[in-house]
Amino acid sequence: MASGLPTLQTTVNTTHCDEIGHMNVQFYVAAGSDATRLFAAATGHREPIIATSDHIRFYRELRVGDIFTSHTQAVARDEDGLTLCHRLTNRGTGELAATLVTHTRFDDETVALDVLPDDAAPRSITARSALPSFSLDSPAADRLIPIYQGMVHPEQCDETGQMRQQFLISRFSDGAAHLWHHVGFDRDAMLRARRGAVVLEMRVDRLAPMTAGTPLVVKSAIVNVAGKVLHFAHFMFDAASGALIGTGEAAAVLFDLEARKTVSYSDEEIAAFTPHIMKV
Secondary structure, eight states: OOOSEEEEEEEOOGGGBOTTSSBOHHHHHHHHHHHHHHHHHHTTOOSOOOEEEEEEEEOSOOOTTOEEEEEEEEEEEOSSOEEEEEEEEETTTOOEEEEEEEEESOOOTTSOOOOOOGGGSOSSSOSSOOOOOOOTTSHHHHTSEEEEEEEOOGGGBOTTSBBOHHHHHHHHHHHHHHHHHHTTOOHHHHHHTTEEEEEEEEEEEEOSOOBTTOEEEEEEEEEEEETTEEEEEEEEEETTTOOEEEEEEEEEEEEETTTTEEEOOOHHHHHHHGGGBOOO
């Protein structure tokens, strides 16, 4: 039996899935956000909960029609609030699909703390960001790869007026194809070869308020390649003020869409993106 409080019970719909044929990363974060609110409600709290960071490890795909649940436990407490661990499980197979460790601005001193499960502990991506802070008009930002420009829309915000965590991370996932294209991985050619890019682990951090009408620019960098795994860093800016308002890090691999398993980069592919590796 899974540890923690049952906090979510739902189904993967077609609108949750991307071109790879499985649930997009933003909907894992949406599930975690719902689980956070449900955990708070179970302790008698109804106020909005702001998440300042999410660290996610992906274990198995969730695809259209899969039913899944979440169990949530509090695993740490600091001056800002509780850190919660959500374990998403495919109810049909009983297999762990993902873990999300969410740092919140919510606390209740009566909530007991559990030990962080080993399968939720950081592996390739650290629990806390060590990325630098700089503005959009800085030389450091000029060296990055532009992957997204857009706006925060009212329907993407919660009742406090803040953009929901789901839509913070969606800017990184929506821009990922531009990043791959920039380093020579043509999306259509990859799909014809029945290959795609998937994330194994990632973290997203909210650094400042994000409200409806905020213009966004996201720029990224490839920071490392180790074996099958490519590491990215993402920087989200307020395009009007130039301020850095969010960051993300991800460990991604190539995925065989027929075998549904990871594959190694070829020597030619490694040669293609090696010039783009940079220290941030």
